[in-house]
Every structure is written in structure tokens, then in C-alpha cells.
Amino acid sequence: MEQRRADNIAEALEEHIFSGSFQDGDRLDEVRLAEQFGVSRTPLREAFQRLALSGLVELVPRRGAFVRQPGPIELMEMFEVMAELEAVCGRLAAMRISEEALDDLRDANAKCQKAVDAKDTDGYYTENERFHKTIYRQSGNRFLEQETAKLHKRLKPFRRQQLKFRGRMAQSMAEHEAIVDALATGKPEESANALRNHVAVQGEKFHNLMASLKSKAE
Amino acid sequence: MEQRRADNIAEALEEHIFSGSFQDGDRLDEVRLAEQFGVSRTPLREAFQRLALSGLVELVPRRGAFVRQPGPIELMEMFEVMAELEAVCGRLAAMRISEEALDDLRDANAKCQKAVDAKDTDGYYTENERFHKTIYRQSGNRFLEQETAKLHKRLKPFRRQQLKFRGRMAQSMAEHEAIVDALATGKPEESANALRNHVAVQGEKFHNLMASLKSKAE
DNA sequence: TTCGAATTTTTTGTATACAAGAATGTTGAC
DNA sequence: GTCAACATTCTTGTATACAAAAAATTCGAA
Numbered sequence: 220m221e222q223r224r225a226d227n228i229a230e231a232l233e234e235h236i237f238s239g240s241f242q243d244g245d246r247l248d249e250v251r252l253a254e255q256f257g258v259s260r261t262p263l264r265e266a267f268q269r270l271a272l273s274g275l276v277e278l279v280p281r282r283g284a285f286v287r288q289p290g291p292i293e294l295m296e297m298f299e300v301m302a303e304l305e306a307v308c309g310r311l312a313a314m315r316i317s318e319e320a321l322d323d324l325r326d327a328n329a330k331c332q333k334a335v336d337a338k339d340t341d342g343y344y345t346e347n348e349r350f351h352k353t354i355y356r357q358s359g360n361r362f363l364e365q366e367t368a369k370l371h372k373r374l375k376p377f378r379r380q381q382l383k384f385r386g387r388m389a390q391s392m393a394e395h396e397a398i399v400d401a402l403a404t405g406k407p408e409e410s411a412n413a414l415r416n417h418v419a420v421q422g423e424k425f426h427n428l429m430a431s432l433k434s435k436a437e
Numbered sequence: 438m439e440q441r442r443a444d445n446i447a448e449a450l451e452e453h454i455f456s457g458s459f460q461d462g463d464r465l466d467e468v469r470l471a472e473q474f475g476v477s478r479t480p481l482r483e484a485f486q487r488l489a490l491s492g493l494v495e496l497v498p499r500r501g502a503f504v505r506q507p508g509p510i511e512l513m514e515m516f517e518v519m520a521e522l523e524a525v526c527g528r529l530a531a532m533r534i535s536e537e538a539l540d541d542l543r544d545a546n547a548k549c550q551k552a553v554d555a556k557d558t559d560g561y562y563t564e565n566e567r568f569h570k571t572i573y574r575q576s577g578n579r580f581l582e583q584e585t586a587k588l589h590k591r592l593k594p595f596r597r598q599q600l601k602f603r604g605r606m607a608q609s610m611a612e613h614e615a616i617v618d619a620l621a622t623g624k625p626e627e628s629a630n631a632l633r634n635h636v637a638v639q640g641e642k643f644h645n646l647m648a649s650l651k652s653k654a655e
Numbered sequence: 656t657t658c659g660a661a662t663t664t665t666t667t668g669t670a671t672a673c674a675a676g677a678a679t680g681t682t683g684a685c
Numbered sequence: 686g687t688c689a690a691c692a693t694t695c696t697t698g699t700a701t702a703c704a705a706a707a708a709a710t711t712c713g714a715a
Contacts, residue, residue, distance in 0.1 A: 225668075226498065249697075259670045261479065264698085268486040280444065281676055281697060296580035303525040303581075307518075362514035363521075443698075467667075477700045482668085499667060499706055 225262030229269045236275050236286055237376045243288035247276060273373075291432060294377060295420065298428075301374055302418040304367045305351070309410035312357035313402050320357045324350055324399050331395065335388045343388055344379065350395060354402070354414070380431035381424065391417070443480030447487045454493050454504050455594045461506035465494065491591075509650060512595060513638065516646075519592055520636040522585045523569070527628035530575035531620050538575045542568060542617050549613065553606045561606055562597065568613060572620075572632070598649035599642065609635070 232252075235241055247267065249260045256263065271278040277285045289297060312320075327350040334342035351371065355364040382388060394417040401410040420428055450470075453459055465485065467478045474481065485502045488494040494502045507515060530538075545568040552560035569589065573582040600606060612635040619628040638646055 250695095260697090261669055261671090265483055265486045265668095268483045269490050272487050272490045283697070293580060296578045299529075299578055300525075300581045300584065307521040307525075311517075360514045360517055362511060363518045366518065468665095478667090479699055479701090483698095501667070 225258070225265055228256055228258070228262055229266035231256070232266055232270060233273075233275060236270075236288070239288075239376070241286040241288075243286060243290075245286045247284040247286065249283070291429060294428070294432070295425075297370065297374060298377075298418070298420040301367075301370050302415045302420075304363070304370060305354070305418045306411040306415035308355050308358040308363060308367055309398065309402065309414035310407040311359060311363070312354050313405050313407040313410040315359040316357040316402050320353055321399065321403055323353050324395075324402070327353065328392070328395050328399065331392055335392055340382060340388075344382060347391070354398075357402075377428065377431070381427060384427045387424075387427075443476070443483055446474055446476070446480055447484035449474070450484055450488060451491075451493060454488075454506070457594070459504040459506075461504060461508075463504045465502040465504065467501070509647060512646070512650070513643075515588065515592060516595075516636070516638040519585075519588050520633045520638075522581070522588060523572070523636045524629040524633035526573050526576040526581060526585055527616065527620065527632035528625040529577060529581070530572050531623050531625040531628040533577040534575040534620050538571055539617065539621055541571050542613075542620070545571065546610070546613050546617065549610055553610055558600060558606075562600060565609070572616075575620075595646065595649070599645060602645045605642075605645075 232247070241247075249263055253260050253263050267276060267278060267284045270276040271284070275287060277287045279285060327346045330346040331343055331350065334340075334346060348371075352368065355367045355371075358364060358367075382391075394413065398410065398413045398417060401413050450465070459465075467481055471478050471481050485494060485496060489496040489502070493505060495505045496502050545564045548564040549561055549568065552558075552564060566589075570586065573585045573589075576582060576585075600609075612631065616628065616631045616635060619631050
């Protein structure tokens with residue numbers, strides 16, 4: 220891993236943090252990382268500033284940068300906000316969605332179903348993401364779309380864990396159908412509720428998430 | 438304005454952008470600003486990274502940093518998201534709020550009323566902020582609280598404009614009362630709707646906001 | 656004049672140098 | 686052996702130096 224530009228460094232570090240290469244509390248050694256990336260400390264420090272604002276690292280003055288992995292509580296909070304943001308997207312989209320977008324959703328669902336049948340987790344994941352991002356876009360609010368996508372991205376590593384649990388893909392599919400129905404018939408509150416429940420981490424999903432957290436820590 | 442630390446520079450620049458000292462599209466000259474702040478380019482560039490992520494500045498590679506003031510459309514989108522986030526806070530708070538917090542809200546409202554009577558815009562503003570931040574906190578979700586407060590801060594300069602319009606403070610007060618009622622009686626949907634309508638920019642408020650935008654541009 | 660190529664000047668991006676604070680290790684007193 | 690004061694080493698924060706890209710300017714041809 221050498222000779223990267225400053226623009227990419229933040230992204231590369233983000234990847235490392237997401238992938239779990241860095242544990243919570245780890246100090247990001249400027250000189251060591253500079254060597255690894257084949258750059259000087261300057262672009263690294265600029266990357267730290269970005270990561271600090273997005274909450275992935277904590278910048279302690281005169282001490283350095285420390286990675287901050289969300290704990291169980293913060294994670295639950297983030298998922299709750301995710302569910303609410305998706306609900307908002309759905310409520311707005313129910314009033315603003317286009318016919319083309321509805322077709323996109325149906326297409327994504329069809330491909331999701333194929334992936335489920337083929338037990339293709341990656342394929343399911345890709346189409347699932349397209350499904351959700353289409354709804355963000357159809358909220359008709361670019362700012363909301365971006366903010367929702369930002370949190371979606373941040374929760375990605377944890378959501379991926381979720382999909383591996385047995386039966387989750389099939390259940391998720393059924394929920395997708397209900398969401399499309401609510402959107403197609405222009406029912407704001409129904410769309411919002413369907414999306415909120417789809418994304419919310421409750422009951423069994425809660426236990427699965429906690430279990431995956433523990434296995435990560437080991 | 439001299440001898441500031443890097444930590445403060447981002448904040449100082451933010452202030453300048455919020456206050457309207459910088460127009461949309463203005464280039465932030467590294468050497469000129471470095472002189473003004475009495476520092477070298479290095480800490481300034483670190484500050485730029487932070488501002489870029491929060492959307493206040495656009496970083497064009499090999500070109501520099503340009504301030505990005507939200508246009509009318511983006512502003513409307515941000516207010517729509519603000520209304521929805523406050524609604525979410527309200528819905529959750531209705532289920533989770535404490536008696537002490539309810540008293541805080543009533544206290545803030547009382548002081549708001551005094552400020553209205555005294556035509557004390559600043560005083561009103563302070564207590565209004567306390568009112569809203571109490572609700573964010575009572576959502577029981579720290580992550581939601583922080584995200585909502587972040588957007589609240591970003592919209593501050595535009596909201597302040599709003600309050601100057603005649604009759605707005607009195608109407609706002611009445612809405613606050615309704616919000617407290619809904620929260621006190623533990624009605625999630627009613628609280629959410631009351632807060633959404635309170636924050637949403639519609640009808641007359643829309644025209645006022647647009648008018649204040651025009652006067653700023655002059 | 657007007658346009659365009661070549662040259663100069665700015666400005667950004669990165670490396671390096673250096674000062675000051677934090678961490679670490681050592682020594683000596685008890 | 687333990688603890689504290691001092692010295693040393695590391696690390697961060699900032700300034701400066703330098704290379705490369707972009708912008709501005711000059712100059713000559715049509």
C-alpha cells in the first residue's frame with residue numbers, strides 16, 4: 220500500500236476502520252501510517268480532520284488520533300435514526316415517486332428474489348442497496364438523500380453481518396414487496412411505517428446484531 | 438485577528454461563512470487567510486478539510502477551497518429535513534420524556550413569553566433554543582440528538598432572520614404550548630406533527646425566508 | 656486589434672525541519 | 686522496594702521549503 224494521494228487516504232483509512240482492522244481506541248500513529256501509505260505526515264493529518272468530523276476517529280489535542288468504533292448503545296441509536304430517516308424518505312417518496320422509479324424498485328426486487336433463490340448474498344446485497352437508494356432519491360429531497368446515504372454507508376459493515384442470519388433474506392424480500400405496494404398506492408404513513416419496521420432493529424434482529432458484535436470483538 | 442490555534446480556525450471560518458462575510462463561490466485564499474489568522478498554511482488547510490465535510494466549503498483539487506452557501510432549493514430541503522428530524526425527536530420524546538424535562542420546557546416557554554412581552558429578540562432566541570434542545574435530548578437517542586443539533590446549528594443564521602418578521606414570535610409561542618401538551622400527555626404522533634408543522638417552512642414563512650435571502654444577496 | 660502559443664507568476668500539494676508538550680526511563684532518596 | 690524528580694525520547698503541532706499544476710501575462714503572427 221504505497222504512494223496514495225491525500226484525497227484517497229481518508230477513504231482508505233475509513234475502509235480500514237470499517238473492515239475492523241483497527242480496534243476501538245487504537246491510536247493512529249502518524250509516522251507509521253505515513254510510511255505505510257508512502258506519504259508524509261501532512262496529508263495524513265488532513266485526512267484525520269475529515270475522519271474526526273464524521274465521527275470515525277477522535278482527535279485528542281497533543282495526544283493524537285484514536286479510532287472510535289460505535290459501542291452497542293451507539294449502534295442501536297444509529298439504527299434507530301436510520302429507521303426514522305428511511306421512514307421519512309418513504310413518507311415523502313409516497314407523494315413524489317415517479318412511475319419509472321416504481322419500475323426500478325420492482326426490478327430490484329425481482330433481482331433480489333433471484334439472488335435469494337441462488338443463495339447469492341452479495342447479489343442480494345447489491346440489489347437491496349439499489350432498492351433503498353432509489354427510495355432515498357425519490358424523496359425528492361437531495362439533502363435528505365445524501366444524509367440518509369451517509370448513515371447507510373456508515374452502518375454498512377453491521378448490516379452485512381445481519382444478512383447472514385438464516386431466513387433474513389426471505390423475510391426482507393416480503394417486506395420490500397409491502398413497501399412497493401404502499402409507495403405505488405401513494406400512502407405516505409403506510410410507506411413510512413413499512414420502511415421503519417423494515418430497517419428497525421428489534422426482537423430477533425437485536426440479538427443477532429449483538430451476537431455479531433461479540434464475534435467481532437474476539 | 439491573530440495567533441489562533443488550528444482547532445479554532447475551522448470554527449472561526451465557520452463563523453465568517455455563517456455571518457455572510459463570504460459570498461457563495463468565494464475562494465478561500467490560503468496565504469491571505471494564513472496572514473490574517475497569523476498562522477501558516479498548514480493548520481488552515483486542516484481546517485478546510487473539516488469545513489469541506491460539513492458542506493460549508495467545496496474543495497476542488499489543485500484549485501482551492503470555495504465557500505458554498507446553500508441556494509434557495511437546498512435551503513428548503515434542509516428545512517424540510519430539520520422539520521422531520523424534530524418530528525422524530527418529538528415522537529420518541531413523547532414516549533421517553535421525564536417530568537423534570539417537561540418542567541424545563543415549561544420554564545423555557547415562560548421565559549420565552551417574557552421575552553416576547555419585552556420584545557427581546559435575543560432573549561427569545563436563547564430560550565427557544567433551550568426548548569428545542571431539551572426535546573432533542575429527551576428523544577433518548579444521543580446520536581439523533583447530535584445530528585439534529587448539527588443541522589439546527591447550520592440553519593441558525595437563516596432561522597434568526599425568520600424571527601424578525603412581525604407576529605412570528607407570538608405564533609411560535611402558541612405552537613410551543615401545543616407541543617408541550619402533546620409531550621406531557623404522551624402522544625407520539627401528535628407531538629411529531631406539532632413539531633413538524635412548527636419547524637416546517639410553509640406559506641408565509643416560505644416567502645419571508647425567500648425575501649431574507651434576497652436582502653442578504655444584495 | 657485579436658487570437659494563440661510560450662513564458663512567467665501564483666497557488667496548491669507534499670515533504671521536511673523544528674519547537675514544545677507528553678510519555679518513558681533512570682537515578683537517587685527514603 | 687517504592688516513589689519522586691530529573692533527563693531522555695517520542696510525538697504532535699506548526700512553519701517553511703520545494704515541486705508541480707494552474708492562472709496570468711507577454712509577445713508575435715494573422
